[in-house]
Amino acid sequence: MVTLSIVVISLLASLATMARVAATLMISVVTGWFLGYAAAKSGMVERVFLSVTQTLESVPVITFFPIVLVFFISRIGGYLGVELAVDFLVFTAVVWNIWIGEYESIKTVAQSLEDVVNMYRLSFTSRFAKLYIPVTIPRVAGNILVSFADALFYIVVSEVVTLGTRSYSVFGIGALIAGWTSEGEWVNAITALIVLIILVTVVVFLVLRPFVNWAVKYSYDPYVEVTRVGARRQTTSRLRASLSRNIRYVRRVMAVERATLPVFVRATGYSIYHRLAIRPRPVGILTKMERYVAIGVGLLILALVAYGIYSSWETTWLPILINIYNNWVTYLYYLGLDWLRVTIVTIASIAVAVPVNYLMVTRPRVEAILLPVLEDLASIPVSAYLPLVAVPFVTIMAIRLGLTASLELLVLIVAFLSTAWYVIYNMYVGMKTIPRSLWDVANNLNLSTWHKLTKLAIPGAMPATITGLASTVGSTWGGLEIAEYFQSINGKVYMVHGYTALMDYYTAVGNVVGLEAMSLILAVNVILVSIFLWRNLFALARRRYRMEGAITL
Template sequence: MTMFTTPSRALASAPTERSQASRSTRLASSIVVIIGVMVFFGALGYLLPAIGAPIGPQGIPDHISTDPKNLPYYALRSVLRMFIALFISLVFSYIYGLAAARSKRARTVLIPLLDILQSVPILGFLSATISIWLVLFPGSIMGVEAASIFAIFTSQAWNMTFSFYGSLINEPAELDEAARSLRLTRWQRFWKLDVPFSTIPMLWNCMMSVGGGWFFLTASEMISVNNTTMALPGIGSYVEEAAAEQNLGKVGLAIVTMVIVVILIDFLLWKPLTAWAEKFRITQSESTDPKRSAVLTILRLSGINDFLAKIGRPVAAFFDSITRPLGRTGSRWAVQSKGRNIGDVTYALLLAALSVWGVWKLYDLVVPTLGLAEVSEVFGLGFITLLRVILLIAVSSIIWVPIGAMIGMNPKLSRILQPIVQIFASFPANFIFPFVTMWFLAWRIDINWGSILLMALGTQWYILFNVIAGASAIPDDLREMSRSLRQPAWQRWKTLILPGVFNSWCTGGITAAGGAWNASIVSEVVSYGKDTLTAHGLGSYIAEATTIGDTPRIIAGVAVMSIFVVAINKVFWYPIQALAQKRYSLT
């Protein structure tokens, strides 16, 4: 029976390292951790008052200073927004994914709804919610901050939710049976099976979500809706303002600052987490070349594990006691009915009625105002953007599936390339859009083709990161068997590697396609100074409608984009994902 590396064995390195280290080393590690905690809370205390500051007499600013001395402060503000949104996205992913995986009725609504949500562009969310946030926080900059964080959340949450849902429906049957036999409560199962099994792919998708958040940072910090611009201090709005001033030197300084931020986040957060997450791999044996992190080693030597355990045990016991009324794994009400009953029929009829009502309201809002001719034109623009998305996914898969598989399966290669990949994926590609725009203008490159490159800069990483996660999760015993049989390279790829990463590629492909539709908003319209290049497509249609606040056209564009995404997922992605789960699951 396959199983996780047991927690006692996985964590054994921590007390071993601590017991073998000298007293002075343990003391130095404790001091470093204490200083790090103080710096963290000090920075938080420095930033929080500015977030809730009242709006000045001139109202919400529409521009920010491009003085380079402000860059460190702007970077901190952007990082804080990013990780608040990431935490909310993580909570949302766990709740939404669990509901979709555990309830057949909920799944019929939640998964198509998730398709629609990931297809709605960030500008669509902003134009629909900005007024709500400003009303909730009147007279405070917090309203614009909340709108910005919500916009970043919408660029992060969907791929994380797809990842968690995919992990839940692919849990090994023997582990599910073990959870039922042990009569774990639902709370216990969540923390002992659901979260551990999903940790590695979820972690890689968190990295990718941060990269996606950086990609849309400019739109999130320089909010332009209904002919109104609201600017927040941040590195994204700094780049937008510097590009408008045609000051490439200041754009370059922002890029350097961003590179430093990405490297620090990788060193302080992602590298320790990827090393720690190795204990959740399904394997019969421990890795002969485990991942290491200096930060994780310092944390273990400091003894903070013991401190957190003392705090965590009573908290865990409290939640365990209050969640027992929810029942145990495998209890009667959790079992799905195999046949249709009156409840299922009523539920289906209710959904059908709501769908018909929704379609009628959509027709009433759009068609009388725009006319059938323009609605048909919007569908035509959708087909043009669809061709760009298809080409992007095909080329990205051909390039990144082999590279991702090699990185995930080779620990030595992973140590060298993984940080580089994380830096490239986390770097906001639209920061270099001013330079790319200059290149397009100088070489007379048609933006209708160039926009595919711009879309790829922000979305190709979904495929790469999911393939790396899938390859790194292939059990060591299967790798050893392949080596023992002395399989040729082509046969190893055919029988082990490609089947092993196929399910992860499906998840990456779904999220990359959804991200590409979203990225079309900022990739089909690019500008530098007074020069603006506009591609023919659905993304540019929505961007222009949002800028002038044309609500019927915004609704039409978003609705057509949602129709395309849901249809492609239903016709293409879900069938091959079902095939991956049925034939190519290694668990």
């Protein structure tokens, strides 16, 4: 029976989780202002900044788990250490696209605005308050929904950390649902999930969407011509008055679209180089002292990293290398299984994204219905309702299909729900921003739906689709991590053969060395894929599928 106290506790836990998400997003935004400014004004900082952010963005969050265990929980300890560990994991999930978006905004600020602040000789603080912060607001608004969804997904998973026989948790909706699930209190768990869904819906439509619309006022288009006109004559014709209102409405919608289209775009290498290809790198903007400071900070970081490796060689790095040497065959086998799952989920995401986005782009009524629904579904973390969804897969379907096949199907579904949104939304942006004139040509030629897809929609959306695929592959590992090893509502633990499942098992039994070794292998593996696959695909998109107006970020 659901009581008022259960609802109140669920609401308070959800608010605590939302507070962590808000704090993490604010820290990401504030730090991004200064890092983005430094990268935009210094070529050396820019090269390091882009390399690090693009690489770490493709690294799954679970690879940072050993850092959390060793530093925050073991060394800091207590509730503070656990709280910082949760916040750090969420920070590594949401920070990269926000940082890159702010960097790009500062990098591409109009030269005329730079000339104005130089002419008025504004101080550094005034420049930030009056120019650099305002120009980043549209990109912050553009990334806020994706970052909010990512933060909720990982914070629900991270609010309970288990290492061996010890469990660490903080007060939040993720810990609450996990606790009630392990105790078999499925009514309370469902109640908490409903409260979370309602709160997420309220935040998305009453806070985040209005913020995105408000951010339109900070949009700047240097190509808008300003003409001097005479006094307006009073409109006496109803037709002219209606036409005037419609024109103003269309202009408003276009302004809102320019701000909201980047909502679903992960700012990766393609978007940066596409936007910055026509703008030369600034030369000599930083003073000599600022360059020396940047060099000194870089050398200090390298020295600290070298010292950390040297001081922990025998206690950390040598055991990791020995573990890899002894178990490399097993690790590669499980890694291959998970890459197969990633491939299946990616193909399924594309298969769903193509028809859904084509319908939304070509049918305004379908778009008006589906787009808000997709936004809300993407913001609800699948990790919160996984124990409930898993019930039929470990009961009825396990009897009919067999437990192994049923669990494999569950893993693929959970991974799909946790990551398909990136392909769907990025492809939507690509199709949505194909010039209207090209759609008119296709209609005038009476092309079939198949030819419109293969000759216009898919090629025109290819750059944005590749961006979405890179984010999808990187985020699928998070979905696999929660689905390959989980505790169902009956209290039993279920596990399939997989790389992230073995990582979860090492965490459960307290094998920190094995966890660190597997995290290192996964990080190196994903980085190599990013370098040799995604960068080549981004280059292919710029070279072969570049269409003026086909992608607007």
